[in-house]
Amino acid sequence: MARFQRKGKGGMPAISTASLPDIVFMLLFFFMVSTTLRETSLMVKSSLPEATEVAKLEKKSLVSYIYVGPPIKSMQTLYGTEPRIQLNDSFKTLDDIRDFISSERDAMSESDRPLLTTSLKVDEETRMGIVTDIKQELRKASALKINYAARRVEKK
């Protein structure tokens, strides 16, 4: 089978692809390490409001999330279109927030507990009533560090 030998003059020498797997593996490992798989599946629509003065949330392990917004399309037959609160993977009511915060606290190490930050991911079309109620609940649970999640936009 000498068909593939170089015919005549000129012609490009074949580029060796032997190192291609190495390169691909390198990329693969990079993405494997940097990936954070989504832990909770969102059941509410939350398109965050825009803000210019946002700060980064450091240390994901210290943050617990509260999602608020109208349920997504597939949930609307069951739960309607009024904004609801989602904690972890299910819809909850205001009274569950205190339990949620204390269970989040228990999951943390003793020294990290005062640093617990609650990130409020609220849909921009929500009315403030429910947000105010959540804030009151958080104050009762003395989880005072909060963060209003927002998308960063550039200053005009």
Add this chain to the structure above:
Amino acid sequence: MPRPVPEINASSMADIAFLLLIFFLMTTTMNVDTGLARMLPPMPDPNVKQDDVEVKKRNIFTVLINKSDKLLVRGEPMDLSMLKDKTKEFVMNPNNDPNLADQNEKEIPMIGMYKVSEGVVSLQNDRGTSYEMYMKVQNELVAAYNELREDLSRSMFGKSYDKLSKEEQEAIGKAIPSRISEAEPKNVGGK
């Protein structure tokens, strides 16, 4: 003599690796969570009798947002675009206006004597206010404080606030404390 081991064809290795690579590329979310950090005031203890802290009227900058997302700042309607400049003017009070925030001279490490503003921004909203508007107002108020800090940092240290050391940032924070209070909710205007 041992039999020669047949060589395994490794050319499909790249395909497998690509497959995995594409899977991780698709599932990756590298978004960093960003937002406005705030502290809530602690819940007042019901057993302890409340003695109302008297804050002079000139030191309060009330911002009200009603349920149709209109602003009322110190009793006057205002557009959102004016809020930042008005807040800055209120906090710094450059012309010593007796209606704007009082100032109190204090010794601050690394800066020296500095007139610290006594002004408090009090933000109140209705239950019917939209979250979008609320965040816009919060953003403007934070922006006002950030700009004041930036100005002071430039005049004191000749550098941008972000580039200062931790101690310097703390000193600036003491000179211009960010006092945005989210008042106790009041139920007005219904749903």
